[in-house]
Amino acid sequence: MAKVVIQECREYELNGLMKKINDGIERLGGWDLFVHPGDKVLLKVNLIGPKSSDSAAVTHSEFVRAVARILKQRGCEVWIGDSSGGAIAGIAPTAKSFRAAGYEKVAVEEGAVKNVFGCIPGLRKARYHKMAPNPESFGEILADIHQNAEFKLHIMDGIFAMQGEGPTAGDVYPANKILMSTDPLALDVAALKMLGVEVGEVAILGAAKERKIGECKLEDIIIDGDYKAIPKLDNFKLPKRYKSGKKRNNKVLIKVIDFFKTAPMVNRKKCRNCNVCVESCPVKAINRDTKQIDYKVCIECMCCHELCMYKAVELKKENFLADILTRLNRGKYR
Numbered sequence: 001m002a003k004v005v006i007q008e009c010r011e012y013e014l015n016g017l018m019k020k021i022n023d024g025i026e027r028l029g030g031w032d033l034f035v036h037p038g039d040k041v042l043l044k045v046n047l048i049g050p051k052s053s054d055s056a057a058v059t060h061s062e063f064v065r066a067v068a069r070i071l072k073q074r075g076c077e078v079w080i081g082d083s084s085g086g087a088i089a090g091i092a093p094t095a096k097s098f099r100a101a102g103y104e105k106v107a108v109e110e111g112a113v114k115n116v117f118g119c120i121p122g123l124r125k126a127r128y129h130k131m132a133p134n135p136e137s138f139g140e141i142l143a144d145i146h147q148n149a150e151f152k153l154h155i156m157d158g159i160f161a162m163q164g165e166g167p168t169a170g171d172v173y174p175a176n177k178i179l180m181s182t183d184p185l186a187l188d189v190a191a192l193k194m195l196g197v198e199v200g201e202v203a204i205l206g207a208a209k210e211r212k213i214g215e216c217k218l219e220d221i222i223i224d225g226d227y228k229a230i231p232k233l234d235n236f237k238l239p240k241r242y243k244s245g246k247k248r249n250n251k252v253l254i255k256v257i258d259f260f261k262t263a264p265m266v267n268r269k270k271c272r273n274c275n276v277c278v279e280s281c282p283v284k285a286i287n288r289d290t291k292q293i294d295y296k297v298c299i300e301c302m303c304c305h306e307l308c309m310y311k312a313v314e315l316k317k318e319n320f321l322a323d324i325l326t327r328l329n330r331g332k333y334r
């Protein structure tokens with residue numbers, strides 16, 4: 001049986017974080033199962049772009065500090081790494097992201113080494129988006145990475161979560177949770193259930209399920225830690241695109257989904273003309289001067305939406321009538 005530890009943690013306070021993480025790892029068998037003195041350990045953080053730790057778009061720097069300090073105390077050499085998305089003139093902004101999130105300070109103060117190359121370095125990510133233009137095929141690439149990188153342990157910083165238009169344009173939701181597991185799929189299944197989402201509804205996880213990267217059946221996952229059953233996150237806002245990402249197995253449902261489908265669109269009032277979206281678009285669908293998107297070319301990878309640090313790439317209903325109906329439903333035309 002797979003095990004997922006769910007701890008309650010309400011703030012990024014170093015000693016409290018270390019206690020919760022150490023207790024959780026003990027429940028997974030203890031640190032000795034994963035690391036030994038002298039090991040070189042890479043903390044693969046989530047550093048999507050130059051965002052502050054309080055934005056909930058990146059792993060919080062104090063969370064990184066807590067894990068780094070535990071590992072240093074165990075005699076390990078600690079590396080902190082990722083490769084941020086987006087690019088200007090062919091250079092990914094990872095070093096800038098390290099500074100913005102406060103990791104540079106953590107690395108200096110904790111004696112850890114920063115590593116600006118993630119599992120998929122630099123601009124190769126855009127190429128993979130082009131090769132795998134839908135969630136199912138992109139899920140195959142993620143499954144490849146998991147099978148080849150052989151991550152030992154997965155720790156999710158869910159103290160500040162992002163709700164709504166993640167991974168960068170949503171709002172902070174204090175979920176107050178830390179999740180830990182050796183099984184990446186079981187961890188995702190538990191996290192999704194907290195949001196009220198079933199794993200079968202998430203097309204990007206299809207390949208991980210089929211290749212048995214981990215456990216996907218809730219009844220075969222033991223929940224341990226501060227919770228013995230999966231807690232629910234009340235009123236958590238899912239992304240607008242979530243409905244259109246559901247598995248399409250019903251003709252009527254397909255028509256309804258298509259009617260309410262969303263598409264990226266640049267809001268010129270918010271746009272700062274940085275051109276990150278233009279240079280990161282894997283199929284070059286965004287016009288550099290006008291920022292208009294060519295929807296005949298767009299593969300809906302949402303990189304532009306995810307990588308715009310100014311929340312200027314918004315998701316609009318493709319169908320005008322659907323847009324009005326949605327707004328009416330939210331009471332915006334009253």
Ligand code: SF4
Nearest residue numbers: 271272274275277308
């Ligand atoms: S939409 Fe965002 S990423 Fe694109 S040019 Fe404008 S500010 Fe930059």
Ligand code: SF4
Nearest residue numbers: 281298299301302304
């Ligand atoms: S326009 Fe945006 S969503 Fe469309 S392919 Fe380019 S980056 Fe992806």
